[in-house]
Amino acid sequence: MNYAVILAGGVGSRFWPFSRELEPKQFMKIIGESSLLQATIRRLKGVVEPSNIYIVTNNIYFYEVKTQIAKFRIPDKNIILEPQGKNTAPAVGLCARLISGLDKDAVLMVLPSDHYIKNTDNFKRALNKAVACAKRDFLVTIGIKPNAPSTGYGYIKAWEKKEGYLKVEKFLEKPNLNKAKQYFKNKKFFWNSGMFVWKASVLLEEIKAYLPDLYRNLGQIKSVNDIPKVWPAIKAISVDYGIMEHSQRIALIPADFYWTDLGSWDALSEIFPKDKKGNISNGDILNLDSHGVCVFSRGNRFISTIGVNNVVIADTPDALLVCDRDKTQDVKKLVEKLKLLKRKEHQVHLTERRPWGSFTILQEGRGFKIKLIEIAPHKRLSLQQHKKRSEHWVVVSGVAKVVNGEKTSLVNSNQSIYIPKGRKHRLENTTKQPLRIVEVQTGSYFGEDDIERFEDDFKR
Amino acid sequence: MNYAVILAGGVGSRFWPFSRELEPKQFMKIIGESSLLQATIRRLKGVVEPSNIYIVTNNIYFYEVKTQIAKFRIPDKNIILEPQGKNTAPAVGLCARLISGLDKDAVLMVLPSDHYIKNTDNFKRALNKAVACAKRDFLVTIGIKPNAPSTGYGYIKAWEKKEGYLKVEKFLEKPNLNKAKQYFKNKKFFWNSGMFVWKASVLLEEIKAYLPDLYRNLGQIKSVNDIPKVWPAIKAISVDYGIMEHSQRIALIPADFYWTDLGSWDALSEIFPKDKKGNISNGDILNLDSHGVCVFSRGNRFISTIGVNNVVIADTPDALLVCDRDKTQDVKKLVEKLKLLKRKEHQVHLTERRPWGSFTILQEGRGFKIKLIEIAPHKRLSLQQHKKRSEHWVVVSGVAKVVNGEKTSLVNSNQSIYIPKGRKHRLENTTKQPLRIVEVQTGSYFGEDDIERFEDDFKR
Numbered sequence: 037m038n039y040a041v042i043l044a045g046g047v048g049s050r051f052w053p054f055s056r057e058l059e060p061k062q063f064m065k066i067i068g069e070s071s072l073l074q075a076t077i078r079r080l081k082g083v084v085e086p087s088n089i090y091i092v093t094n095n096i097y098f099y100e101v102k103t104q105i106a107k108f109r110i111p112d113k114n115i116i117l118e119p120q121g122k123n124t125a126p127a128v129g130l131c132a133r134l135i136s137g138l139d140k141d142a143v144l145m146v147l148p149s150d151h152y153i154k155n156t157d158n159f160k161r162a163l164n165k166a167v168a169c170a171k172r173d174f175l176v177t178i179g180i181k182p183n184a185p186s187t188g189y190g191y192i193k194a195w196e197k198k199e200g201y202l203k204v205e206k207f208l209e210k211p212n213l214n215k216a217k218q219y220f221k222n223k224k225f226f227w228n229s230g231m232f233v234w235k236a237s238v239l240l241e242e243i244k245a246y247l248p249d250l251y252r253n254l255g256q257i258k259s260v261n262d263i264p265k266v267w268p269a270i271k272a273i274s275v276d277y278g279i280m281e282h283s284q285r286i287a288l289i290p291a292d293f294y295w296t297d298l299g300s301w302d303a304l305s306e307i308f309p310k311d312k313k314g315n316i317s318n319g320d321i322l323n324l325d326s327h328g329v330c331v332f333s334r335g336n337r338f339i340s341t342i343g344v345n346n347v348v349i350a351d352t353p354d355a356l357l358v359c360d361r362d363k364t365q366d367v368k369k370l371v372e373k374l375k376l377l378k379r380k381e382h383q384v385h386l387t388e389r390r391p392w393g394s395f396t397i398l399q400e401g402r403g404f405k406i407k408l409i410e411i412a413p414h415k416r417l418s419l420q421q422h423k424k425r426s427e428h429w430v431v432v433s434g435v436a437k438v439v440n441g442e443k444t445s446l447v448n449s450n451q452s453i454y455i456p457k458g459r460k461h462r463l464e465n466t467t468k469q470p471l472r473i474v475e476v477q478t479g480s481y482f483g484e485d486d487i488e489r490f491e492d493d494f495k496r
Numbered sequence: 497m498n499y500a501v502i503l504a505g506g507v508g509s510r511f512w513p514f515s516r517e518l519e520p521k522q523f524m525k526i527i528g529e530s531s532l533l534q535a536t537i538r539r540l541k542g543v544v545e546p547s548n549i550y551i552v553t554n555n556i557y558f559y560e561v562k563t564q565i566a567k568f569r570i571p572d573k574n575i576i577l578e579p580q581g582k583n584t585a586p587a588v589g590l591c592a593r594l595i596s597g598l599d600k601d602a603v604l605m606v607l608p609s610d611h612y613i614k615n616t617d618n619f620k621r622a623l624n625k626a627v628a629c630a631k632r633d634f635l636v637t638i639g640i641k642p643n644a645p646s647t648g649y650g651y652i653k654a655w656e657k658k659e660g661y662l663k664v665e666k667f668l669e670k671p672n673l674n675k676a677k678q679y680f681k682n683k684k685f686f687w688n689s690g691m692f693v694w695k696a697s698v699l700l701e702e703i704k705a706y707l708p709d710l711y712r713n714l715g716q717i718k719s720v721n722d723i724p725k726v727w728p729a730i731k732a733i734s735v736d737y738g739i740m741e742h743s744q745r746i747a748l749i750p751a752d753f754y755w756t757d758l759g760s761w762d763a764l765s766e767i768f769p770k771d772k773k774g775n776i777s778n779g780d781i782l783n784l785d786s787h788g789v790c791v792f793s794r795g796n797r798f799i800s801t802i803g804v805n806n807v808v809i810a811d812t813p814d815a816l817l818v819c820d821r822d823k824t825q826d827v828k829k830l831v832e833k834l835k836l837l838k839r840k841e842h843q844v845h846l847t848e849r850r851p852w853g854s855f856t857i858l859q860e861g862r863g864f865k866i867k868l869i870e871i872a873p874h875k876r877l878s879l880q881q882h883k884k885r886s887e888h889w890v891v892v893s894g895v896a897k898v899v900n901g902e903k904t905s906l907v908n909s910n911q912s913i914y915i916p917k918g919r920k921h922r923l924e925n926t927t928k929q930p931l932r933i934v935e936v937q938t939g940s941y942f943g944e945d946d947i948e949r950f951e952d953d954f955k956r
Contacts, residue, residue, distance in 0.1 A: 338839065344818050428890045432863055
């Protein structure tokens, strides 16, 4: 049977400030109403059964993935959790190990969750060709015909035509611009898309040959329960570097769909419509005499530019980036700095997602903090109490079921309730409609660590 | 006696988005803890008695001026209100008319409220010289020795030395760069600072000679009560164009203090300290490989730039400007556009000042609106009611005296109260401490026009 293995563990810092450590690129709605992960799943319609779609991700993203895949009927058990990111070779090895235990002839399509593809039909055609080829015991890589001399991608040289595939001569690192121009002129070069198809059994053979330590580690994993014990000892390595560059069983299927790995703000700007002056206005924008300005706004602010050229402006409620379009690769460096400075802006948005919904910090001042809280239908927060703050809740839409000490009551829209500090409480949405409350906290300390949990649906 | 007439009616749109129609430049704290208006008053210490300082402004700025001058012991009656702005000639004529009625020998120092001056001692020295000169029946203008070939100022040519002053040859419009360079090399040219000193009686004589219509209009004003009737008919004209360019009684006092009219974001950037790469960081900023970037932040957001050159970034909670430093004169054009588009961002900030304090809109959503309200000591809002919204108030600091229908109660910090729609209510701070409340409005409409007022300390 055919399976999809979607890699969704990346922390993708290149879209900061839109992406944050706890809200990476694959979960973002970049274009349209689906996240990149959801679009990746959607593209597999008719190719793989939902029950055969696996998603490898980090522990911390479990609830995010669960929420995002809810509508696709993919079982929760197909979310494979890594305690730490170890690059792609361990992740694909793990899935091969687990799936081959269920189906020894399994064919796996390995797909990144954070790329953009136009022409879904062409994509499916390439995928089907790759599956046919993988059934002949090849490690199949999907190579993209370059449409520009990009320096942002690795290349694969492959030209010798075989029956149904191209023979790969070699893998090449990201080139400088001169080399990229040479590659671009020469029809033998393809972009390395990071999409692979192989039999689980064949991959495991190649791991045994070229990454014997990893093979041994994987051998210790009989079920998902074993992952946390084994994982810390595993060495991080990419499947390209660890397997593909060494294996003698590589085949390339050339693909002609429009593809980008969305590796930077500048790459993103490629896929957005532009006005006559080359400006992208994604939000409430007014440009005067500006050219090649790409504004991406997440929030309600009005943004204006005057006489500015070739700049990306990415705006969020708590952080703004203004970046030369030729320097968008350096966003990664900036995020590293923020991490070193222990700034929260690299980690979370003002709106933080939770398994039960989300909250947004609206204001924090001396002695108070204001949040807007949204509780999804049929979800509830933990039974909890705070040492250092009281809470005033005003329901602004929906109906709240509130445990307040010994009492439980329903609080309707336009009603309020007061939770004094030290009192056990719980907030629940028992309805089908979203519940929104404004929470005004008063007290001396408002950190998320002043929560004592007594009961929690999400085992926190 | 000597008097100061401070011109504070300008709508100064060049500092948008920091300045707004209802919060123009002169009331802003540009540098330090004083607004430009307050700094202007402070510079007069020892030169003019507070009771002799007059401030001409627009009706709509009355409470703002009253609040800003409170600490200087300037009587409220010295705030002269124009129903409409009519440029400088009518404003200075009006003050001459009113003050000469009280003191026929009055000498008036006319000072813009929105300029920046370093070297207060030199300023006072120049002012005293100008007063001495004005007593000899001259219209005295204070000319600034240029420190750069600026194209942003009008120039005055004056070189013939007389006893205690220079004789003015002519007034010159803002020049192009070539002319500005010629003027700058030539010691006969001065910047027109817009600061004037004259006897009220002498100015009125010159108005009679060169602006007879205005003279006639002013003659109809016996007291401030007559202003609203007379003002609409008055023609807007500047004192430079209407009087100074024609009068034969002009003297120039050269001044050598550092002065700028702060006419643009770029002019403002002159007076701020810069790092080694010429960047100004006024807020929470991180620049990577950027040069000549001037960031001004009003709000809590973190701002970062990468590889950006020669740009002004001005950030406020509801609007952002990114502008080439050589194009900051065009901010005015942008604001004109916003006015045409009827956008609120040209008029008010998210924090709106009121005679009783201020409020900040924190969030607006379907069915609700959240405000943070600050009531100054011993102030109260009007007795009012709303047709379409209920209000939940949580006191987060201070003590509120609340009229809620027939009942009046004190609401302490960490307490809340509910005002259902259609009920008369009033909020008051009877204490010496500021009062802050979070207001959660629920209902169907939240416009400021859904306020029915029954009683108001501010006659609204």
